[in-house]
Amino acid sequence: MKKFYTLIMSALVIGFCGCAGTAPEAEAGVKIEKVVATYKIASYASVDEAKAKLSANGFDVVGTYPTDSGTSVLYTNAAMKSAANKPTRGLAAVGRILVDDERKQISIANPVYFGKAFMQKEYSHATASAVLGSLEKAFGPLKDSTDKWEFAGLAGYHFMVGMPYYEDMGIVGEGSTADLVAKAQKAKGTTAVVKLSDDRYVAFVSLERRTNGFVKKIGTQNGQLLPWAVLIEGGQAKALSAKYFIAISYPLLTMSEFMTIATVPGAIEVDLKKIFK
Known part of the structure; x- marks a missing residue:
């Protein structure tokens, strides 16, 4: 009975963590961090300044949306759209940043984090890291958010046992x-x-x-x-x-x-x- 209880608890822990896989992947000789920040934090800029920075670094700003703490800015580029132009992968074509007036910072949805979660087996680290590199050029040094998750678990992420996965649209x-x-x-x-x-x-x-x-x-x-x-x-x-x-x-x-x-x-x-x- 004790062994059975241990197995059940182990399954629940694995389910809660959403882990899928063991070690970080590597592509073209580039090692991927084991734990990936959900967001990248940059110094504060106004919405107009943020849009200008994105445009100057090869991105197309496709829209803005007011939030309770500032403004969401949506962006894309040709490489992002091309990579995501596959069945069920289109959500990865557009990135998001938050101009956070409340905290006086820019919060960028990490293209590596959400890219792996949304693209899964079709994820290209070269594409995601190139996008991240362009964002770093646009906004300067980026810090990791407190929110993080294991890279290997992102493709199979779910909140806990019985909760939906990416493909459960x-x-x-x-x-x-x-x-x-x-x-x-x-x-x-x-x-x-x-x-x-x-x-x-x-x-x-x-x-x-x-x-x-x-x-x-x-x-x-x-x-x-x-x-x-x-x-x-x-x-x-x-x-x-x-x-x-x-x-x-x-x-x-x-x-x-x-x-x-x-x-x-x-x-x-x-x-x-x-x-x-």
């Missing part, structure tokens, strides 16, 4: 690509609709104001997870499970903290389905 609309894109563009508060190919787009849409309030409960410092991204391809509008995306964007979130926003994942799904109905 929800279908929030169906129809022709043109029809779904038109609905996204027409929706109130849509920040951007980025084209990857004739049949693949990524839309960044606004949730209802009441739904957005969850960020204030769990931490405005990671508010660049808004606006919500929807992948349009193959006659479907698909979105990451909120239980997955919130957890991977807040890897230090505890179960008790997650329970304070227990109704939010359902509300997000309802909001998205309204847009694409």
Whole structure:
């Protein structure tokens, strides 16, 4: 019985950590850090300054979105769009930064962290590290955020046993690509609709104001997870499970903290389905 109990507890620990794999990978002779920061922190700049820095370093700014602590800025470039122009991978085509007026800093969603999580077996460290290098040129020395996760566990990340993975996307609309894109563009508060190919787009849409309030409960410092991204391809509008995306964007979130926003994942799904109905 004691051995059985130990096995059960070990399985729960592994499930909670979301670990998949053992050692960090290497590509082209470049060793990847074992533990990767979720965000990279840079010195404060205004929204206009941040946009100018991105543009000067080869990025296209595709939109901005007000958050409770500042402004999310969405960016992309040709290499990011080309790498992510594959089935279910389109969400990796656009990066996010938060101009955090409250903390007087720039918080950059780490392209290595989210690249590995979203691209999984198709992840290219050369592409992700090149993007990160360009961001360092744009914003100067970057510090690691407190939020971190093991690189080897990112592709198979889930919050705990029974919680969704990246691939457990929800279908929030169906129809022709043109029809779904038109609905996204027409929706109130849509920040951007980025084209990857004739049949693949990524839309960044606004949730209802009441739904957005969850960020204030769990931490405005990671508010660049808004606006919500929807992948349009193959006659479907698909979105990451909120239980997955919130957890991977807040890897230090505890179960008790997650329970304070227990109704939010359902509300997000309802909001998205309204847009694409």
